[in-house]
Amino acid sequence: MSTKTADGTSEFSQWVKETARLAQEEVKKEIAFHKAAGNPIFYSRNGKLVMELADSRCYEYRRQEDGTEEIIQELPPRCYS
Numbered sequence: 273m274s275t276k277t278a279d280g281t282s283e284f285s286q287w288v289k290e291t292a293r294l295a296q297e298e299v300k301k302e303i304a305f306h307k308a309a310g311n312p313i314f315y316s317r318n319g320k321l322v323m324e325l326a327d328s329r330c331y332e333y334r335r336q337e338d339g340t341e342e343i344i345q346e347l348p349p350r351c352y353s
Contacts, residue, residue: 322347 330347
């Protein structure tokens with residue numbers, strides 16, 4: 273039997289929520305670190321591969337067989353703050 277907190281949720285579910293929150297904070301810190309160093313970050317948005325430059329410009333891209341990236345189109349920026 274799990275222990276309940278004052279709001280009726282289990283301690284385990286509270287722990288899961290707090291762990292997820294802390295993980296998300298660390299991801300945001302890493303993104304900021306990479307962008308501050310001038311490095312692009314790569315992720316997927318709505319099924320599209322996205323390369324976000326340090327200045328927050330975003331591009332849909334595809335990776336070529338030789339390992340290079342081909343820009344397909346510019347995308348609206350995404351804010352991680």
